[in-house]
Amino acid sequence: MLERDEEDEEVSDGGESVTKVGGRNMVARVEMDSRWWHPFNVDAACLGDGGADGVEFMRAFDTAATIISERFQSVTPYSWKIKKKLDIGSQKLLRESIVTVHKFADGIVRHTIDQARSSNNMNEDLLSRFINIEEMNSPELLRDIVISFILAGRDTTSSALSWFFWLLSKHPEVENKIIQELNSVRERTGKRIGEVYGYEELKLMNYLHAAITESLRLYPPVPVEIMSCVEDNVLPDGTFVGKSWGTSYNAYAKGRMESIWGKGCDRFDPARWIDETNGGFRGENPYKFPVFHAGLRMCLGKEMAYIQMKSIVAAVLDRFVVEVPGKKERPEILLSMTLRIKGGLFVRIHERT
Ligand code: HEM
Secondary structure: OOOOOOOOEEEEEOOEEEEEOOOOOHHHHHHHHHHHOOOOOOOOOOOOHHHHHHHHHHHHHHHHHHHHHHHHHOOOOOHHHHHHHHOOHHHHHHHHHHHHHHHHHHHHHHHHHHHHHHHOOOOOOHHHHHHHOHHHOOHHHHHHHHHHHHHHHHHHHHHHHHHHHHHHHHOHHHHHHHHHHHHHHHHHHOOOOOOOOOHHHHHOOHHHHHHHHHHHHHOOOOOEEEEEOOOOEEOOOOOEEOOOOEEEEEHHHHOOOHHHHOOOOOOOOHHHHEOOOOOOEOOOOOOOOHHHOOHHHOOOOHHHHHHHHHHHHHHHHHHEEEEOOOOOOOOOEEEOOOEEEOOOOOOEEEEOO
């Protein structure tokens, strides 16, 4: 499953051949391929050589997301508008990237409709359900649904896992506990190394759940939430928010506040999520831990995200040791729509003996 693309490098290290995975984020490629099977009944196939369209799409998608979020961070907010008018520089690249993204998403919509026509039967996947609703049946709307699901699901989990593997490399004691938990789950369920863990087995992995959650607290994939108010409103504390005012909160800062998480709030400590009385996972109020947002518009894919992240981590750690060269230094942050690692996380993969 973990194939390389042309941006990954293979290097020789003292006679031992190791693979450095950087450039395009390998975790994102795995996420992309696995998720496709759920919301859309299509295999994006961006891992292998046959997935040229998928790889091109991912590159364009990343470029577009980065350029759009740079607009928000720009000191001279009007400079991008001039570039857009003249169709030059980053805004030209954005326009070209959007064309590639639209082409790929349109292809998925077309493929789903063609499949249904040829079999005279609509599939059960999410996109097919939207196609079945008459008011939703506009090509632009369906394309936007495809794009928003990719944005909501692909970059978030891959960002989370990249930071998780970096934190894990710095905390061998946490890795050992996860390995112990995996061993005990295998003993209890009779699973063998290399076999895919099912939902019931993943549910037993409380410590892994805690370790991923702790990593999300420190490196939330959606670090800043920005919203616009639809109509005049008053917050519970009496603060007035007017129509079309912008509001935002910073989940990254919130996850590191001593007043919320106590002393040692910047320490990676999965134990803070474990209930000492029974060893189970102890969740937090989403308003205290708004990594998946809170309230009515909370993330719809939270459970699915945990299933995917836990099954990927368990499958990798069962068989491999993920070594991060230069792990002491925190990787550089690339603030795009999500909290990404600039250039991807470079790792060496060794078989676990
Ligand atoms: C670690 C992984 C994830 C994180 C941290 C995350 C976080 C978030 C956040 C903060 C929001 C609120 C965004 C907003 O309203 O501006 C959101 C919304 C959403 N997420 Fe996730 N998400 C993750 C994974 C997923 C996955 C795997 C899916 C499904 C494919 C998904 C689907 C959605 C959808 C559909 C919404 C919109 C909900 C609505 O507006 O009612 N997410 N997510």
